Amino acid sequence: MSERTIVRSGEGVPATTAGTLPVRVRSRWTRILLSRDAVMFYALIAVVVYAYTQVPYFASTQTVGFLLLDVIPILLIAMPMALVIITGEIDLSVASTVGLTSAVMGVLFQAGVPIGVVLVLCLLLGTVLGAVNGFLVTALGLPSLAVTIGTLALYRGFALVVIGDNAVANFPQELTRFSTSKLGDTGIPVVMLLVLAVALVFGVLLHFTPFGRALVALGFNKEAAAFVGIRVGRAKFWLFVSTGLVSSLAGIFWTLRYSSARSDNATGIELAVIAAVLLGGVSIFGGTGSIPGVIIGVLLIGTINYTLRLARFSDVVLSIVTGALLIASVVAPSIAEWARGRLHARRTARLELQRAAAQ
Amino acid sequence: MKGRTMKLIHTRAHRDTASGRRIAAFAAIATTVALVATGCAAATPGDSGGSDGDGATEALSIAFLPKQLNNPYTDVVLSGGKAGTEEIGGEYSVVGPLEASASSQVSFINTLTQQGTKVIVIAANDPDAVGPALEEARAAGAKIVAFDSDTNPDYRDVFISQVVSKDVALIQVEQIAEQIGGSGEIAILSATANATNQNEWIKFIEEELASNPEYADITLVAKVYGDDDDAKSFQEAQGLLSAYPNLKGIISPTTVGIAATARYLSTTDFKGKVALVGLGLPNEMREFVKDGTVKEFALWDPAQLGYVAAFAGQALVDGTITGAVGDTFMAGELGEKEVGEGGIVIVGPPTRFNADNIDDYDF
Structure with a gap:
């Protein structure tokens, strides 16, 4: 960070003024084109191009539809999850929130409640479930890892209590058809518009509002953030509420897309969400990450999975590839950092030597 | 303190604009690629349907x-x-x-x-x-x-x-009744709570127990779910036997469940005392039949x-x-x-x- 500030102040000034070390000045475009997000984007394009030319059947509009329908729940939940992880917290209860929403949706609908009311109640439920997490983490000061492992089990348990071993499937056909309908001939699901809206809200929130910048500061250093006047507790509380709300939205989509309300819906997708968020460049320690990066992370994992499946690789290969990719994405920046550090140290040493020789 | 604070905010502001540009750049690239991609896709709609023609x-x-x-x-x-x-x-x-x-x-x-x-x-x-x-x-x-x-x-x-689903259910009830002597508490260890076939069999088992006077003295005390996961089924079996000390028998209409339950029973004092029937694979159940944990179980030939x-x-x-x-x-x-x-x-x-x-x- 500090290095970049120096770079900027050095713009236009001859690089070797007395007393300061020369700093390589990169133009704005080079910086953009070499950023982590950009590299991830190249990887995504590379995968798409490869699949497009090499994998039979990939080159069709069906691919766009099936692929996006598969990643929509993960993409949705990844948005608030990115913010939560940027602040140095985590929410493992999201998949269970999806499951409980689905179960409640099924039971309410079967009881004859109008579907509009059911949907509103479901979103309300998600908000409450998120608020419970937020309350436990911020008001009681408990670690979010422990709290949400607890609610992961608790919410899934509630789902089983609510709907038991039943499944409700007779949702209105207009709604189930709508959930998988496409925008004209593009193959893009209509629901993607909603996902885009959610991504836009969280993107603007994180990157263009004081609240968002406060979240990043919070992830860097909680104490410092508190000193600056950021209300740490309140910020985190609302983030957990937002993961709850968006998870219930994902729950509604899941239920309608598969036209089946069950207690075990979306089991385990919290890990897929977190994997995609980390792959998207969000640090698990908090403090860094961007929404475009996370979107690319989700699409990258989704596309690789879809391509492998289309190329008839088994799911075992899928999970190995996803795991390896995640490790690589976490390790690569550290290696790059280390290499840069070595390079910098060597350059500094050489210059000091030159200067000593000159004097 | 305040000076430092100001500096922190200042740096942030810098980064704000930088990330703003980055997003803008992304949006531009992404849109281009999306347009190219849809263009190509639209141009080759025959690809997906093409295989139909040479299907013969x-x-x-x-x-x-x-x-x-x-x-x-x-x-x-x-x-x-x-x-x-x-x-x-x-x-x-x-x-x-x-x-x-x-x-x-x-x-x-x-x-x-x-x-x-x-x-x-x-x-x-x-x-x-x-x-x-x-x-x-x-x-x-x-x-x-x-x-x-x-x-x-x-x-x-x-x-x-x-x-026939009903036959599968009936044979299991018959076997458990034979093995526990026609009376006592029994439990069911199933796969997942939503499995279509499991629930159908369980429904028939319950109906048969309720309607057939021969089974009037048999009470079904619990239904548990091992999710067709070996470890979970093992734990569920363990749980059943500690929760119901008078349990005489277990029906497990799933191959994973019956094998896990048999493994648990074979290592405890319940071996040979608590009957176990259900649907199992001969290769997995062989050792338990030979060591007396299981007397008799049922299945069809799944390969057919x-x-x-x-x-x-x-x-x-x-x-x-x-x-x-x-x-x-x-x-x-x-x-x-x-x-x-x-x-x-x-x-x-x-x-x-x-x-x-x-x-x-x-x-």
């Missing part, structure tokens, strides 16, 4: 989509499917999720649809969740054969059932299920059957099979396995 010269593609891969029972079913497909001269493939969850099968149906698969043979994890995807597959010309666990009848052409499913798929494609009641087709060495009420094809009666005959079977 291609081998009949039959894809099996079991509830989950790496399950010993599934492997046996699939071995039959492979044998059947090869006899027909078709192209055999297996795809499937690692976890038996409702929605995980949908992505696989989608890819099969895209590949232009002619026959999809599916054991549904949820009768309705796979519905819309199967409808799409049928619209693309695929025939749907359900086997082992049925989908909603609206979404498939025929269902290959191992045996896959075998008949392959022939049913072929018969649907070449038009021999449509899935209507009374349609008949030849299923290789198993002879003629008839489509019954509700589009159901029955493979054969269940077999009882005990110390006398278990060595005759290898699956």
Whole structure:
């Protein structure tokens, strides 16, 4: 960070003024084109191009539809999850929130409640479930890892209590058809518009509002953030509420897309969400990450999975590839950092030597 | 303190604009790529449908989509499917999720649809969740054969059932009654709480226990779910025996559940005292039958299920059957099979396995 500030102040000034070390000045475009997000984007394009030319059947509009329908729940939940992880917290209860929403949706609908009311109640439920997490983490000061492992089990348990071993499937056909309908001939699901809206809200929130910048500061250093006047507790509380709300939205989509309300819906997708968020460049320690990066992370994992499946690789290969990719994405920046550090140290040493020789 | 604070905010502001530009750049690149991609896709709509034309010269593609891969029972079913497909001269493939969850099968149906698969043979994890995807597959010309666990009848052409569901339930009740002497507490250890076949059997078991006066002294005290996961089933068995000290017997209508329960019983004092019946694989149950943990259990030959499913798929494609009641087709060495009420094809009666005959079977 500090290095970049120096770079900027050095713009236009001859690089070797007395007393300061020369700093390589990169133009704005080079910086953009070499950023982590950009590299991830190249990887995504590379995968798409490869699949497009090499994998039979990939080159069709069906691919766009099936692929996006598969990643929509993960993409949705990844948005608030990115913010939560940027602040140095985590929410493992999201998949269970999806499951409980689905179960409640099924039971309410079967009881004859109008579907509009059911949907509103479901979103309300998600908000409450998120608020419970937020309350436990911020008001009681408990670690979010422990709290949400607890609610992961608790919410899934509630789902089983609510709907038991039943499944409700007779949702209105207009709604189930709508959930998988496409925008004209593009193959893009209509629901993607909603996902885009959610991504836009969280993107603007994180990157263009004081609240968002406060979240990043919070992830860097909680104490410092508190000193600056950021209300740490309140910020985190609302983030957990937002993961709850968006998870219930994902729950509604899941239920309608598969036209089946069950207690075990979306089991385990919290890990897929977190994997995609980390792959998207969000640090698990908090403090860094961007929404475009996370979107690319989700699409990258989704596309690789879809391509492998289309190329008839088994799911075992899928999970190995996803795991390896995640490790690589976490390790690569550290290696790059280390290499840069070595390079910098060597350059500094050489210059000091030159200067000593000159004097 | 304040000075430092100001600086921090200042730096942030800098980064703000930088990230703003980055986003703008991204948006630009992303839009371009999206446009190019859709342009290409729109230009080649024939690609996905192209395989239809030369279908006559291609081998009949039959894809099996079991509830989950790496399950010993599934492997046996699939071995039959492979044998059947090869006899027909078709192209055999297996795809499937690692976890038996409702929605995980949908992505696989989608890819099969895209590949232009002619026959999809599916054991549904949820009768309705796979519905819309199967409808799409049928619209693309695929025939749907359900086997082992049925989908909603609206979404498939025929269902290959191992045996009549009621027979499977009755044989298990009969066996448990014999082994516990006609009275006492029993429990059921099932697979997942949503499994179609499990719940149907359990329903028949409950009805039989309630209606048949011979079983009046038998009480069903618990139903637990091991999720077809070995460790979870083992723990559920353990839990049952500690929660119900008077338990006389356990019915486990799932191969994973019965094997895990047998393993637990064989290491405790309950061995030989608590009866265990259900549906098991001879190879997995052999040691427990021989060491006296299990007296007798039941199953059909699962390989026949896959075998008949392959022939049913072929018969649907070449038009021999449509899935209507009374349609008949030849299923290789198993002879003629008839489509019954509700589009159901029955493979054969269940077999009882005990110390006398278990060595005759290898699956």
